[in-house]
């Protein structure tokens with residue numbers, strides 16, 4: 559009887575741990591054109607065994623899901639300003655059948671860059687991409703990326719300065735966002751060495767923010783009635799995207 563309840567407990571625990579692993583997500587690959595680079599090459603490792611979301615986004619963990627800014631252990635991937643750059647999220651393998659994140663974990667994606675300065679605490683971040691909710695298709699960015707096997711393509715802006723950068727990817731899952739501290743942030747950082755830029759920012763320059771600091775617990779895109787509002791009037795957190803997109 560006793561051994562039976564122990565084994566039932568073990569099954570419950572394994573199922574719970576398995577659920578945690580499979581629900582969550584991480585930046586698994588990045589690609590320039592058809593050349594792909596795996597997690598562990600230029601993508602900083604995350605801290606923690608189960609790829610948990612950031613426990614408290616007012617701490618340094620919000621930068622890269624570890625406590626660092628730039629990491630001396632991670633090399634820099636050379637990339638040309640103005641070129642297309644792909645980021646690919648997966649749960650636990652990079653097979654096309656790995657569906658990136660549990661379908662219940664829906665929300666926007668945001669991609670930031672920040673120039674690496676001498677002091678890693680000094681990184682000023684700017685947003686280069688965001689995608690929220692599309693009411694015509696009823697899809698969040700997480701749905702669009704999952705449909706595309708976890709992949710989102712962005713352009714490294716031409717109008718920046720050459721140098722070493724962190725590119726910070728972020729998925730935000732909103733299923734618990736109706737509670738303060740309920741929104742689940744999944745950031746990751748990849749280290750880039752950018753060349754071929756115009757070596758100056760456009761006027762006006764990007765809107766720079768700090769992590770932690772960019773997000774407040776009651777921002778309308780972080781404290782959000784996800785189940786009630788169903789994507790309507792959703793405001794993506796953080797600064798405006800740089801460079802501004804031209805109105806059609």
Ligand SMILES: *[C@@H]1O[C@H](CO)[C@@H](O)[C@H](O)[C@H]1NC(C)=O
Pocket residue numbers: 613614615616617739
């Ligand atoms: C996060 O940290 C802030 C202070 O830095 C604290 O006020 C808040 O309660 C924390 N939230 C959680 C969920 O621990």
